[in-house]
Amino acid sequence: MASNLRNSSLQKWSIIIFASLLGFTLFILPVIASSIYSFQKPGGKGYSFISYTWLLHQAGFFPSVGTSLKLAVLAGILNISLMVPTMVYLNFTGQKLKPLVDFICILPLVIPVVSLAIGAQNAMPSFLQNTQYELVFFFVIIGLPFTYRTLDTALQAISLKTLVEASRSLGASWIRTIIRVIVPAIRGGITGALFLTFALSIGEYTITSLLHWETFPTWTVVASQQNILGAIALSVFSFVSAIALLATVALFSKKGARQVGVDQ
Amino acid sequence: MNKKDRVSSTLELRGVSRNFGPVTALDGLDLVVAPGELVALLGPSGCGKTTALRIVAGLEVATSGELFVNGERYNEVAANARDMGMVFQSYSLFPNLNVSENIEYGLRARKIGSAQRAKRVAEMLELVALESKAKSFPHQLSGGQQQRVALARALAIEPRVLLLDEPLSALDAQVRSQIRDEIRRIQLELGITTLFVTHDQEEALTISDRVGVMSNGRLEQIDIPDVLYNNPVSTFVANFVGTMNHIPTIASGDTVDIFGKKIRVKNSKGVNGSVSALVRPESIEVTRTSGSGNAKIITRSFLGASSQIICQTAEGAVIQALMPSHESGDLHPGEDVTLNVTLNEVLVSHV
Numbered sequence: 001m002a003s004n005l006r007n008s009s010l011q012k013w014s015i016i017i018f019a020s021l022l023g024f025t026l027f028i029l030p031v032i033a034s035s036i037y038s039f040q041k042p043g044g045k046g047y048s049f050i051s052y053t054w055l056l057h058q059a060g061f062f063p064s065v066g067t068s069l070k071l072a073v074l075a076g077i078l079n080i081s082l083m084v085p086t087m088v089y090l091n092f093t094g095q096k097l098k099p100l101v102d103f104i105c106i107l108p109l110v111i112p113v114v115s116l117a118i119g120a121q122n123a124m125p126s127f128l129q130n131t132q133y134e135l136v137f138f139f140v141i142i143g144l145p146f147t148y149r150t151l152d153t154a155l156q157a158i159s160l161k162t163l164v165e166a167s168r169s170l171g172a173s174w175i176r177t178i179i180r181v182i183v184p185a186i187r188g189g190i191t192g193a194l195f196l197t198f199a200l201s202i203g204e205y206t207i208t209s210l211l212h213w214e215t216f217p218t219w220t221v222v223a224s225q226q227n228i229l230g231a232i233a234l235s236v237f238s239f240v241s242a243i244a245l246l247a248t249v250a251l252f253s254k255k256g257a258r259q260v261g262v263d264q
Numbered sequence: 265m266n267k268k269d270r271v272s273s274t275l276e277l278r279g280v281s282r283n284f285g286p287v288t289a290l291d292g293l294d295l296v297v298a299p300g301e302l303v304a305l306l307g308p309s310g311c312g313k314t315t316a317l318r319i320v321a322g323l324e325v326a327t328s329g330e331l332f333v334n335g336e337r338y339n340e341v342a343a344n345a346r347d348m349g350m351v352f353q354s355y356s357l358f359p360n361l362n363v364s365e366n367i368e369y370g371l372r373a374r375k376i377g378s379a380q381r382a383k384r385v386a387e388m389l390e391l392v393a394l395e396s397k398a399k400s401f402p403h404q405l406s407g408g409q410q411q412r413v414a415l416a417r418a419l420a421i422e423p424r425v426l427l428l429d430e431p432l433s434a435l436d437a438q439v440r441s442q443i444r445d446e447i448r449r450i451q452l453e454l455g456i457t458t459l460f461v462t463h464d465q466e467e468a469l470t471i472s473d474r475v476g477v478m479s480n481g482r483l484e485q486i487d488i489p490d491v492l493y494n495n496p497v498s499t500f501v502a503n504f505v506g507t508m509n510h511i512p513t514i515a516s517g518d519t520v521d522i523f524g525k526k527i528r529v530k531n532s533k534g535v536n537g538s539v540s541a542l543v544r545p546e547s548i549e550v551t552r553t554s555g556s557g558n559a560k561i562i563t564r565s566f567l568g569a570s571s572q573i574i575c576q577t578a579e580g581a582v583i584q585a586l587m588p589s590h591e592s593g594d595l596h597p598g599e600d601v602t603l604n605v606t607l608n609e610v611l612v613s614h615v
Contacts, residue, residue: 162356165323166414168343169350170370170421180369184360 031239038233051233055223058230064219067132071215072201075139079147079197080190082140087151088182091160105148108141116141117210135215138207143197150196154189158182188252195249199242272299273334273424273457275320280329281481282315289315291481292329297425300455302448303486304468306504307478313461314429316478320459321427322346333424344373349418353430355410357402363389363413364398370421388416391450408439415447419454426451426458432467444471465505469493477501493544499531499613502542509548509583510540510613520612522605523558523577530609539612545586549604550575550595557602559583564595575601 039047055061090098108116120138121129128134163185167177183190205217220238224231275297282290290312297303305313318324320331322343331338338346357366364385371381389395392412402410411431418426431447432440448471451458462468468475469489476486477500485497496502511522515535519526522541529535550561550573559575562582571592573585583603595601 158359159354159356162352162354163358165321165343166350166352166356166358166417167369169321169323169346169348169427170417171344171347171373172369173344173373176373181358181360185358187360 031236034232035236038229038236040229042229051227051229052237054227054230055233055237058223060214060219060223064214064216067214068202068216071132071135071139072198074133074136075143075201076194076198078136079140079143080194083144083147083151083193084183084186084190085178087148087155088160088178091152091155092164102148105144107144109145113206114210117207121211132213132215134211135201135204135208135213138211139197139201139204142204142207143193143200146196146200147193150193151186151189154186154192155182157189158185191252192249195245195252199245199249202245203242272455274299274332275425275457275459276332276335277316277320278330278332280316280319280326280331282312282319282324283327288481290319290326293481293483295476295483295486297457297459299457301473302451302458302460302471304460304462304472304475305478306462306465306468306475308504309463311478312481313463313478315481317427317429317459317461320425321348321350347421347424348427349421349423349425350427351411351414351418351429351431353433355402355407355414355434357410357413357417359402362399362401363394363405366402366413367417367420369417374421384420388420391419391453392416392446406439407435408443411435411443412446415450419450419456424457426456428458428460428462430462431460432462432464440467447471469505475505477504479504496611499542499611502611507545507584509543509545511543511583512579512581513539513541513612515539515612520610522610523603525605527605527607528609530611535612535614539614542611542613543605543607545572545584546570547605547607548583548585549606550585550587550592550601551604552594553600553602555600557600559601559603561595561597561599561601563597564592575603577603 038051039049041048041050086101090101111119117138120141121134124134124137128137160182163181164177167181168174172180203217204215205221208215209218209221220234224234275295277293277295280290280293281288289310293312293316295303295316305316307313315324319326322338322341326339333346358369361369367385367388368381371384376384385398386395389398392415394409394412394416397405397409397413402413405413411434415431428447432444435443444467447460451471460468460472469492472489474486474488475492477484477492479500485492485501487495492501492505496505502508513520513522515529515537517536518529520529520539520541521527522543527541550559551557559577562574562576564574565572566589569589570586571589573587573592573595575583575585577583585603
């Protein structure tokens with residue numbers, strides 16, 4: 001019995017050590033290495049911010065970051081305003097349409113990006129095709145599989161039907177019910193969906209490149225071909241931004257969860 | 265919000281039916297709830313009582329039939345325009361709003377000014393004795409407190425009719441009777457017309473003016489609790505309300521033989537053969553016999569003023585009797601006793 005216990009705890013520890021080593025070599029080591037490398041002076045003598053200042057002075061850095069942020073925010077907002085009422089409707093009324101909508105929302109993951117980009121672009125009105133704002137709609141589409149699931153989980157965690165009925169019987173309209181009761185109750189899910197769409201949009205490369213628009217990811221590829229240390233600084237910058245974004249999501253969803261409480 | 269300030273409403277359902285596909289949940293319900301009256305709809309799950317309540321609330325649409333409040337047709341009135349306060353089994357407080365905000369939710373929807381809202385919230389908190397919890401969130405409250413907030417929230421809008429959908433089912437036994445009495449006290453204090461749905465006969469009998477027993481979407485009997493208990497019109501009502509002994513016996517003509525005594529049959533006259541006679545525990549008298557009686561005592565449980573005696577007849581039937589404790593103190597398990605029925609008329613059901 002005692003030796004069994006020792007064996008199993010030994011086993012546990014060796015797994016933990018192995019996983020940590022693997023994670024360190026594959027994940028943390030490259031990050032540390034490239035972080036150090038990005039601060040090196042060209043030629044290898046000493047450390048400075050020179051690669052980062054080079055980055056900031058590159059033509060197109062700020063405009064591309066600005067474009068990406070703008071499109072990502074718009075995509076996040078559009079996605080939420082489209083999906084929240086849809087998901088509330090699907091969860092509140094019969095479930096008949098739900099599998100269909102679920103299927104449609106999964107499609108962006110299944111359809112090859114090239115077909116998606118070209119096909120969906122052809123379906124857009126021409127005034128949209130000529131502006132970078134067409135990307136917002138693509139970003140909304142690629143965000144659908146994730147927002148569907150996030151919002152669905154959030155809505156299933158609350159007793160949607162009785163909350164809606166309570167609100168209605170107290171004299172509230174549908175709009176009031178959604179804004180004052182449902183949205184606050186699924187706040188965690190909504191912020192999660194918002195940030196997922198935002199993160200996906202910020203990092204989207206393939207469609208943007210296929211349709212010849214310049215956003216931060218496409219600019220990165222071009223810029224990094226000119227300066228190797230600058231390219232590394234760029235990847236460290238992107239990585240740190242992504243981590244910061246993820247941390248924000250985690251923080252917001254936790255806050256939302258706490259507000260809703262646990263015993264419903 | 266005193267009894268004098270407000271006019272109570274009459275609620276009337278005429279032939280209200282509801283079908284879900286091929287299933288008839290409600291089958292032509294006729295019901296009038298008088299102003300200030302508390303009527304309970306009692307029945308097993310699936311009897312249509314909740315459907316009836318939801319149709320009154322406007323959360324469900326009647327397939328046929330009409331609904332009136334104070335003589336005004338309500339079928340087409342939207343749920344949020346009906347002015348009905350509803351209390352749900354699952355409390356369904358808004359989790360993101362605190363107690364005060366929950367109570368004032370309906371007032372905000374009615375665009376009532378903040379000073380008046382604050383005054384009403386204070387009144388409601390006092391009514392349910394939760395003044396100290398005004399700023400608490402629902403998840404910080406116990407089940408009983410949450411249900412009191414739900415009641416205050418429903419009453420804050422001065423509803424025409426108060427609808428209670430199994431409001432006590434999610435609470436534990438002790439809190440249940442406390443909230444039950446509180447609901448009745450408040451209902452009487454405000455004189456508000458109330459429709460109360462429950463599957464618990466004790467709940468229904470203790471606080472209602474009238475109780476309607478439902479089965480298969482129909483109202484079997486509606487009357488004051490005393491009549492339901494003492495004069496059930498059908499075996500279904502007799503079984504559902506209160507405790508009932510089923511004594512196996514033989515019917516011949518209009519009488520049955522119970523413990524050697526001929527008793528008139530109240531329902532299904534002219535039945536012959538094996539039947540069960542339905543007898544309340546308090547209609548059975550247990551007396552000690554020196555010789556061999558017609559039953560043996562299994563247990564006697566002291567309940568205070570009365571005691572429950574469980575006996576087994578020579579034929580093997582288990583009979584429950586309820587007697588004043590001072591008359592049954594000398595009855596002990598294992599003893600031979602004689603059972604008697606103190607009734608002139610009895611309901612029977614076919615076996």
